[in-house]
Amino acid sequence: MKISAALSRELSNLPKQATVMVIGEVDTGKSTLLALLARWFRSQSQHVAIVDADVGQADIGPPGFVSYGFVEHDIESLQSVRRQDSYLVGSTSPYNRGLNVVAGVQACVRDARCQGSDVTLVDTTGLVKGISGIQLKCAKAEAIKPDLIIALNTPGIEPLTSCLKQLGFRVSRFLPIPGARIRTAQERKHLRVSRWNSYLGGNPHKMEIDPAEVKVLRWWGESRPVDTEQVPNGTVVAIPDPNRPGFHIPCVWTVTEGEEAGSRLSLLVPEPPEVQPGVVWVSGYKLGLEGNTVVSA
Numbered sequence: 319m320k321i322s323a324a325l326s327r328e329l330s331n332l333p334k335q336a337t338v339m340v341i342g343e344v345d346t347g348k349s350t351l352l353a354l355l356a357r358w359f360r361s362q363s364q365h366v367a368i369v370d371a372d373v374g375q376a377d378i379g380p381p382g383f384v385s386y387g388f389v390e391h392d393i394e395s396l397q398s399v400r401r402q403d404s405y406l407v408g409s410t411s412p413y414n415r416g417l418n419v420v421a422g423v424q425a426c427v428r429d430a431r432c433q434g435s436d437v438t439l440v441d442t443t444g445l446v447k448g449i450s451g452i453q454l455k456c457a458k459a460e461a462i463k464p465d466l467i468i469a470l471n472t473p474g475i476e477p478l479t480s481c482l483k484q485l486g487f488r489v490s491r492f493l494p495i496p497g498a499r500i501r502t503a504q505e506r507k508h509l510r511v512s513r514w515n516s517y518l519g520g521n522p523h524k525m526e527i528d529p530a531e532v533k534v535l536r537w538w539g540e541s542r543p544v545d546t547e548q549v550p551n552g553t554v555v556a557i558p559d560p561n562r563p564g565f566h567i568p569c570v571w572t573v574t575e576g577e578e579a580g581s582r583l584s585l586l587v588p589e590p591p592e593v594q595p596g597v598v599w600v601s602g603y604k605l606g607l608e609g610n611t612v613v614s615a
C-alpha cells in the first residue's frame with residue numbers, strides 16, 4: 319500500500335521539523351497510515367519520530383501510557399518502533415484522563431523534537447465525537463501545534479474537523495484506509511495483553527522496593543502516601559525515568575504470596591534502572607497476572 323498523490327503533495331509542503339497529527343474514529347486505519355507516512359518520510363531522508371497517544375490500543379509502549387520512539391527502519395507496523403520513553407496516563411481510556419493524555423503528548427513531542435526528529439507523527443485514540451472527543455483533540459492540537467492534521471474522514475468526525483479548522487489548524491481529510499477492519503472487544507483486549515507482555519519481555523526483572531525509603535503516591539492524586547497493603551497485585555505503576563525529566567518507566571506492582579504485607583514490595587520491570595527510585599506512582603489500572611505473565615489488561 320502507498321499513500322496517494324494528493325497526500326504526498328500535502329506532505330511535501332510541510333515546514334522543517336514538522337509535526338503531523340492523525341485523527342479518525344476507531345479502526346479507520348490511523349496506525350496503518352502512520353506506518354505508511356513514516357516510510358514516505360524516510361524515503362525523503364527524514365528522521366521520523368512517532369508519538370503514540372492511543373492509550374487503549376497502544377503500539378509503541380504498554381497500554382495506559384503515551385509513548386514515543388524513533389523509526390530506525392522501514393516499518394510495516396508501529397509495533398516495531400523501539401520505545402524511547404513513556405508518560406503515565408493510568409487508564410486504557412482517555413475518558414476523564416484528557417489532561418494526562420495532553421500532558422503526555424506534549425512532553426513526548428517536545429522531547430522527540432529536542433532529540434532531532436525532522437518530522438514527528440502523532441497517533442491518537444478514536445475518541446473524536448461528542449464534547450469529550452472534541453475537547454480532547456482540540457486541547458491536544460493546541461498543546462503541540464501540528465503543522466498538519468490528517469483526518470480519516472467519516473461523517474462522525476465532521477464537528478471535530480470544523481472546530482479544528484476554526485482554531486486555525488490546517489486539516490486535510492482523506493478516506494479511511496481501504497481494508498481497515500473493526501476489531502472486536504476481545505481482539506482489543508488480546509492486543510493490550512500482548513503489548514504488556516512484549517514490553518515486559520518474557521523474563522521481567524523483579525525490583526525490590528523498601529517502603530521505608532520510597533514514597534508510594536497516587537498518580538496526579540492525593541499527595542498522602544498510599545497504603546501499600548491496599549495496592550492490588552497487578553496494579554500498573556510507574557517510576558520516574560532517571561535519565562529524562564518528566565518521563566516514567568512503566569512497571570507492574572506484584573505482591574509476593576505469604577509475605578508480611580507492607581514489609582517488602584516488588585515491581586516487575588524489563589530492565590532495572592541504575593538508581594533506586596524515590597517515588598512509585600500508583601495508577602488505578604490493574605492487570606491480571608499469572609506469575610510474571612500478563613493475562614488480562
Ligand SMILES: Nc1ncnc2c1ncn2[C@@H]1O[C@H](COP(=O)(O)OP(=O)(O)O)[C@@H](O)[C@H]1O
Nearest residue numbers: 344345346347348349350351495496497498499
Ligand atoms: N489494507 C489493510 N488490509 C487488511 N487489514 C488492514 C488494512 N489496513 C488496516 N488493516 C487492519 O484494520 C485494523 C484497523 O487498522 P488500524 O490502522 O489499527 O486502525 P486505527 O489505528 O484507526 O484503530 C487493524 O487490525 C489493521 O491491521
Ligand SMILES: [Mg+2]
Nearest residue numbers: 348349372375
Ligand atoms: Mg491505532
